[in-house]
Every structure is written in C-alpha cells, then in structure tokens.
Amino acid sequence: MNDKENIDTIGLSRRTVLAGLGAVGIASAGAGLGTTAYFNDTESFEGNQLTAGQLDLLVDWQQTYDFGEGHQFVSAHPDHDGDGEQSIEIDGTVYKYSDFPDEEDEDSNGANIPVLDCETIPPLSEADFGTDPVTGEDMDTLVRLTDVKPGDSGEITFSLHLCDNPGYIWMQAGNISESGGAGTEPELIVDPDNMGDLGDAINARLWYDEDCDNVYDAARPVDIMLTLDFSGSMLYNQYGGVVSSDPITINGTTYNETTKIDLVELGTRQFIDFLQNAGADAQVGVAYFDGEGSNDTQPRTGILEPLTSNLSDVDNALSNLRQKLADVVTGPEPSLPGTNDGNPNPFSNASGIATGTYIGEGVDDAQAEIDANGRASADKRNIVLSDGQSFNGTGSTQFSSPIDAADDARAASPSPATEVYTINVNGSASTLLAMAGPAGGAGGDPVFFNDLDDPLNIPTVFGNLAAQATQEKVIMDDTLANVLAALADGDGVPLDGNRSTLYDELSDAPDDADRDAFRGDGVMHCVALSWELPFDVGNEIQGDTLGFDLGFYTEQERHNDGAGPSAAA
Numbered sequence: 001m002n003d004k005e006n007i008d009t010i011g012l013s014r015r016t017v018l019a020g021l022g023a024v025g026i027a028s029a030g031a032g033l034g035t036t037a038y039f040n041d042t043e044s045f046e047g048n049q050l051t052a053g054q055l056d057l058l059v060d061w062q063q064t065y066d067f068g069e070g071h072q073f074v075s076a077h078p079d080h081d082g083d084g085e086q087s088i089e090i091d092g093t094v095y096k097y098s099d100f101p102d103e104e105d106e107d108s109n110g111a112n113i114p115v116l117d118c119e120t121i122p123p124l125s126e127a128d129f130g131t132d133p134v135t136g137e138d139m140d141t142l143v144r145l146t147d148v149k150p151g152d153s154g155e156i157t158f159s160l161h162l163c164d165n166p167g168y169i170w171m172q173a174g175n176i177s178e179s180g181g182a183g184t185e186p187e188l189i190v191d192p193d194n195m196g197d198l199g200d201a202i203n204a205r206l207w208y209d210e211d212c213d214n215v216y217d218a219a220r221p222v223d224i225m226l227t228l229d230f231s232g233s234m235l236y237n238q239y240g241g242v243v244s245s246d247p248i249t250i251n252g253t254t255y256n257e258t259t260k261i262d263l264v265e266l267g268t269r270q271f272i273d274f275l276q277n278a279g280a281d282a283q284v285g286v287a288y289f290d291g292e293g294s295n296d297t298q299p300r301t302g303i304l305e306p307l308t309s310n311l312s313d314v315d316n317a318l319s320n321l322r323q324k325l326a327d328v329v330t331g332p333e334p335s336l337p338g339t340n341d342g343n344p345n346p347f348s349n350a351s352g353i354a355t356g357t358y359i360g361e362g363v364d365d366a367q368a369e370i371d372a373n374g375r376a377s378a379d380k381r382n383i384v385l386s387d388g389q390s391f392n393g394t395g396s397t398q399f400s401s402p403i404d405a406a407d408d409a410r411a412a413s414p415s416p417a418t419e420v421y422t423i424n425v426n427g428s429a430s431t432l433l434a435m436a437g438p439a440g441g442a443g444g445d446p447v448f449f450n451d452l453d454d455p456l457n458i459p460t461v462f463g464n465l466a467a468q469a470t471q472e473k474v475i476m477d478d479t480l481a482n483v484l485a486a487l488a489d490g491d492g493v494p495l496d497g498n499r500s501t502l503y504d505e506l507s508d509a510p511d512d513a514d515r516d517a518f519r520g521d522g523v524m525h526c527v528a529l530s531w532e533l534p535f536d537v538g539n540e541i542q543g544d545t546l547g548f549d550l551g552f553y554t555e556q557e558r559h560n561d562g563a564g565p566s567a568a569a
Contacts, residue, residue, distance in 0.1 A: 056118070056162075056163040057160065057161070057162055057163070057167075057169070057552060058121045058160075058161040058522070059077075059124070059158055059160060059161075060076075060077050060078060060086070060112065060116055060121050061075075061076060061077055061086075061112075061142075061156055061157060061158045061159060062086045062097055062112055062156070062157055062214055063075045063076065063084075063130075063142070063154070063155070064154065064156075064214055065152070065153075065154040066153045066154065067148075067152050071155070071214070072084075072133045073085040073097075073130075073133075074130055074132075074139075074154070075128070075129050075130030075139065075142065076097065076130070077122070077124070077128070078122045078126070079127075080094070082128045082130065083130075084130040084131070084133070085097050086112060086113055087113070088113060088122075090115065095113045095115055097110045097111070097112065110213060111211055112157060112159045112213075112524070114445075114447045115446055116159065116161070116524070117161060117522040117524075118161055118163035118164075118521075118522035119522075121161060129141060129142060142550075148533060150533050150534060150535050150536070150537045151533065151534075152533050153530065153531060153532035153533070154531055154532075155528060155529070155530040155531070156214075156528065156529055156530075157212055157213070157214045157527070158526065158528070158552070159212055159524055159525070160518070160525045160526070160527065160552065161524060162519070162520055162522070162554060163520060163522050164520050164521075165520050165556045165557070165558065166497075166518060166520045166556070166558075167517055167518055167520070167554040167555055167556045167557055168494065168497075168515075168517050168518070168555055168557060168562045168564075169495045169497070169518050169552060169553070169554045170493060170494050170495065170510075170552065170554075170564065171206075171487055171492050171495055171527060171551070171552055172488070172491070172493075172550070172551045172552065173487035173488040173492070173548050173549060173550055174488055174551065175548060175549045176484050176485075176488055176546075176547065177545075177546075177547040178198065178481075178544070178547070197544055198544040198545065198546045199479060199546045200479050200481050201533065201534070201537045202479060202480040202481075202531050202532065202533050202546075203478075203479060203531065203532045203534060204476075204477075204478065204479065204480040204483045204530065204532075205474060205476070205477045205528075205529070205530045206474070206475045206477075206483055206493070206527070206529050207472050207474040207527075207528055208472055208475070208499055208525075208527060208528075209526040209527065209528035210472050210473075210526065211447070211468060211472075211526075212524065212526035216472055216474075216530070217472050218471045219278075219280065219281060220281070220378075220379055221281040221282070221375065221378040221379065222280070222281070222282050222283075222378050222379045222380075222469050223282070223284075223285075223307055223375055223380050223381070224282060224283070224284045224381045224382075225284075225285050225286070225307070225366035225367075225369060225382045225383070226268055226271075226284065226285070226286045226287070226318075226385075227286075227287040227289070227362045227365075227366045227383065227384040227385070228268070228286065228287070228288050228304075228362075228385050229289065229290075229357055229359075229362075229386040229387055229388065229425075229427075230261075230288040230289060230300070230324070230325045230328045230337070231289075231290045231291060231329065231357045231388050232290075232329045232350050233260070233388055234259065234261040234264070234325060234387060235260070235261045235322060235325050235326065235329070235344070235346050236329075236347075236348070236350040237346050237347050238349075238350060238351070239350070240387075240426075241259045241260055241261070241346055242257050242258070242259050242346050242347075243258055243259065243455045243456065244257065244258040244456065245257055246258055248263075248266070250262060250269070251269065251319065258456075259322070259346050260387060260425060260455050260458070261322055261325050262321075263458040264321060264458055265319070265320075265321040265322075267458045267459035267460075267461065267462030267463070268286075268318045269315055269318050270459060270462060270463060270500045270501065271463070271500055272284065272311050272314050272315045272318065273502075274463070274466040274470070274499070274500035274501075275311055275466060275470065276311050277502055278470040278471075280469060280470045281378075282311070282469060282470075283308055283373070283378065284305075284307065284308070284311060284314045285303065285305050285306050285307035285308065285314070285370075286303070286304040286305040286314065286317050286318065287301070287302070287303050287304065287362050287369065288302060288303075288304050288324075288328065288337065288362065289301040289357055289358045289359060289361055289362030289365075289386075290328050290329055290335075290357060290358065291357050292358070299358040299361050300328050300329075300335045300358070301358050301361040301362050301365050302336070302365060303365060304317050304324070304337055305318075306369060306373060307369055307370065307373040307374060323340060323342065324337035324338060325337070325342075325344075326342030326343055326344040327339045327340060327341055327342040329342060329350065330348075330350055357386060357388045358390070358399075358400070359386055359388075359390045359402035359405075359431070360390060360399070360400030360401050360402040360403075360404065361400050361405075362384070363382065363384060363400075363405035363406055363409060363420075363435075364400055364405050364408075366382050366384075366409075367382065367405070367408070367409045367414060368414065370418055371415055371416065374416060376416075379419070379439075380418040380439060381418065381419045381421065381469070382409060382418050382419070382420050383421045383422075383423070383462075383465060384406075384420065384421065384422045384423065384432070384435065385422075385423040385425065386422075386425070386428070386432060387424075387425040387427040387455075388427045388428070389427065389428045389431075390402045390428065390431060402431055402432075403434045403435055403443065405435075406422075406434075406436070406443055407435075407443060410437055410438065410439055410440065410442075410443065411440065412439075412440070417440045419438055419439045419448065420436055420437060420443070420448060421436060421448045421449075421465060422435050422436040422449050422450065423450045423458070423461055424449070424450065424451045424452060425452050425458065426452070426453065426455070429451055433449045436449040453521055454520075454521060456519070457523065459500075460497060460498050460519050460523070461523075462500065463498035463500030463501065463516075464498070464499065464500075464525075466500040467499035467500065473499050475493060475505045475506070476493075476505075476506065480531055480546070481546075484548050486506060487550070490564070490566055491564040491565060491566050492551075493505050493506070494510040494562065494564070495527065496514075496516060497516040497517050497518035497519065497525070501514040501515070501516060502514050503515045503516075509563075510563050510564050511561045511562040512562075517557035518554075553565075
C-alpha cells in the first residue's frame, strides 16, 4: 500500500471546483516503505480520520478564493468557529489569522497563526471544510467551490510542522483524471471531441510562502544587521558551547566537534551565499555582543562589519568565528575580534569570563549602524541571536535593557523603524520574545521569534530568514496540469528544509547535498499553491472536470539519505 492509494479523489471543473488535501495515512516502525525507511508518516483525508506514527507530520492551512470581490476566506484548519478564517482558542484567548496582517501589502490577509505548534494543532478529524462563499453550500472536501468562472482564482497555504524527529518531506499528487463532461453546444463548436482541457487552461504557482500570508512576495531592497552573541557559552565546553561530538566542516575547515558558534558561522555564511546567488538588493552588516571581564571598563560589544552591499566582505567577516569570539572573550582588553589573541580551543580553560551578555548594547550598536548607513528606500531588519541572559556588569557604560533597545529600534528611536527578529538558543526565551516584532509595531510577536531547543537548527533558521529577505522561492510556475504531473511523478516533489541552499526541487536529485531535511520540534514551514482561470479562456473548457489528490509524505532523516521510498525499495 502506498501513500497515493490513501487519498480521496477530488475534482476541479468549469462549474465545480473540488480539491482534497492528502495528509498522510501510513506509519510504521519497521522496514516502512523501503529498506531504509525505518519510520515514515503520512496524513490523509480518509473518512476524516488521522493515522500517525512516531514521526508525526501535522498540517494546518488557510484557503482563499477570489470570485470577483477580492480574496475571501474559504476554509482553514484549525477554525474554531467555522467561518473559514483560521482561528484557535487557547486558554480563553482567540487567535485569528487576520490578527497578523502585512501592512506593506494591501493584498495580504495576514499570516498563518504563529502560535500553532505540535501541542496546539487539532487533529484533522476535527477539520471544518467550510462553505462555498458563493452558494453557501457545505463543503465536504478541502475545496468545493461551485460556479467557477474565467477570472476566478484561489490559493491555499499549507503550514507543515514536523514533530519530534527531523525528516525529509515530499509534496505529492495522485489519482489525476480529466473529463470533457457534458458537451454543450458552444463547447462542441470549438471542441467537437469534448476533450478535457481544464488542466491546461488553469495557471498555477507552487512556492514556499515564507511568511505564511497566502501571498507571493516579490523582492524588496533590504538592509540587515546580524547581531550575534559572542559570549563564552557559544564556544567553550565548560559553559555548554560544545553541542555535538560530531565533526563539522565550514568552507573547507573541519573541526573535530561542533559548537554553537560553528553553527552560527555555517548558518550566517549560507545566509550571505543565498543573498548573493539570488541577486538580492541587500546591504548586510554584523554586530556582536558579549558580557564584561573583570578588568574591562566597558561592555564587549561592537560592529564586526559595517552595513555594505559587498556581501563578500560580510562573508569574510563571518569566517573563523571561533577565533574572533575567542579574541573577544579570552583576549586581553580591549577584547576586539580579529586580534588573534584569544584561545579558540573549546576545551581550554576559559574560567573568569563574563556570566551574562550585553544584548541591549548589541541591539543599540546595530541600530546606530542602520541609522548611519541604511538606505532610505530599503526595509530595515535586525536579526538578534543569543543563548544567554542579559547582564548588567560593573563597567562604566550604563546598562541597556534589551527589551527597551528593541522597542526603540522598532519605533525608530533612533531612526529608522526596524523589524527585530530574534533567535533564542536555550537562553532567555521570554526576553527575546518580548523584543521580537515588526517595524512600528509591538514586541512579543511570535512571527518574528525563533525558539530553538536544539542548536543544530541554527542554520535552518538563518536559511528561512534569508529566504524572507528575497523574493519567495517559486518551485514551479506553469499550468495546473503540469504542476500536478510534477507532483505525481515518482515520489513527488522533494521539498527543501533550508531554502538558503541552492537546491532545485525539479531538476536536482532528492538526495542532493544541497537538500536539507526539515528539522523537528514543530518548526513552521509554509508551502503554497495558487490557481487562476484566465479571463480569455474559451468555450472549450465548458463542463470540463479535473480530478486530483494532494498530499505530503515524510520519512525520518536518520538512516535515510533523502532519496525517497522508491529509491530505497
């Protein structure tokens, strides 16, 4: 039995649109679908029952439909009140999709609710498929829209949450069928054989909806500061800096063990590489912050690389971060990175280093750099990573609250108004969440907050943030017939868990080194499918129907190489 056999048939027609989400139906703890698929999971609509295993893939979604009156909410999961808009009630508080609008995009409805995770997403058996906004008829599949006409369009953003173990994910289609339906006189004049032409008539786009807002976002100029924790706990083993005994290779340099700062270097340099290859209109700079040593007279913070459009200079600044962090933490005052006077051995004795970090001062430094060298036409963004607590040392510089510093940055004090993204690596989650939020908006916005239990997820987060700094990555822009054919071919379209790597989902092998697994812990990733029936479509599609299934398949990363069940069989 394979995944595609477990997904109910749906249809899309000139007068009727029926669509279905195949959400996975097989789970096993043995050989699975192939000799190396020790755990696998799929979720599917089969009598509204969810079958899940030890590797759990959860799916939520928001669907919209434009029938000439702008995009309307059609169906969502979860949808606690059944009005078609994604919503959930947690401890008496209702969270709604439209509570998170994109103020820069008048066509945006908002963003999938960021508080949804593996603990709060209801089972698919509780899904409400909503009603047809034109006829008011109940829908018993994911999409059942009647009276679709030329000029109509629709979109679904799926939010994927891989719980527990990391895994590879494919998007699939199956049971594709096409029919000419009842032949009307106008259709038979231009299509006497009454062929099924609908799939070729509909335009479709499949892409990674990085901000989960149901809208494809094109590129905008952006100025970005990377504000990085250079404290001892990012490197030295005695403070938890070593996170794995496995070796790690970064740009040709191999270390025998993996530290947090290694993962930051890997992630940030992939971030820069992605921006370069994407031709992004971006300036990037780097700020750093530590605490304060016993003999220091000021906090150890500063600018590692000023804002610049020469991204090769930024890449150089982000190289050999072990040594640069060691210079700050264990080198003599003035404790500057690049002096090569610190000890980068993570197993060396680093006693006496600061036990906290000046996060607020680091944010202030980054904001001052954006104020001095940012471009008036560019969006402003500060990405702050920390694994520790904010620290008020004994130096001469006044302590800056990290929450106040972030509030000032978002509120343009000093100018300009800056988006603050934060990454918590087993540090002060409450502080970093309170800092996170949009330019001109309030802090505490989970859309801008990344909470990592596992430091190995650091590169993935930087990859996702890099993708948000450019136009969203389109997997395929073609007719719906061709998109479905790609999704139905073999194991389907292999999705990439880290969009900053240069992976081509359609032409590269599923086990290509640039394709990453999706990390566990329920981190949200969004994939979107939009469709449009053009105004100029002819009578040849009248009465035509197109049936297909959609689904997602996942298998664990461990003991698998991403080649997929077909290759393993």
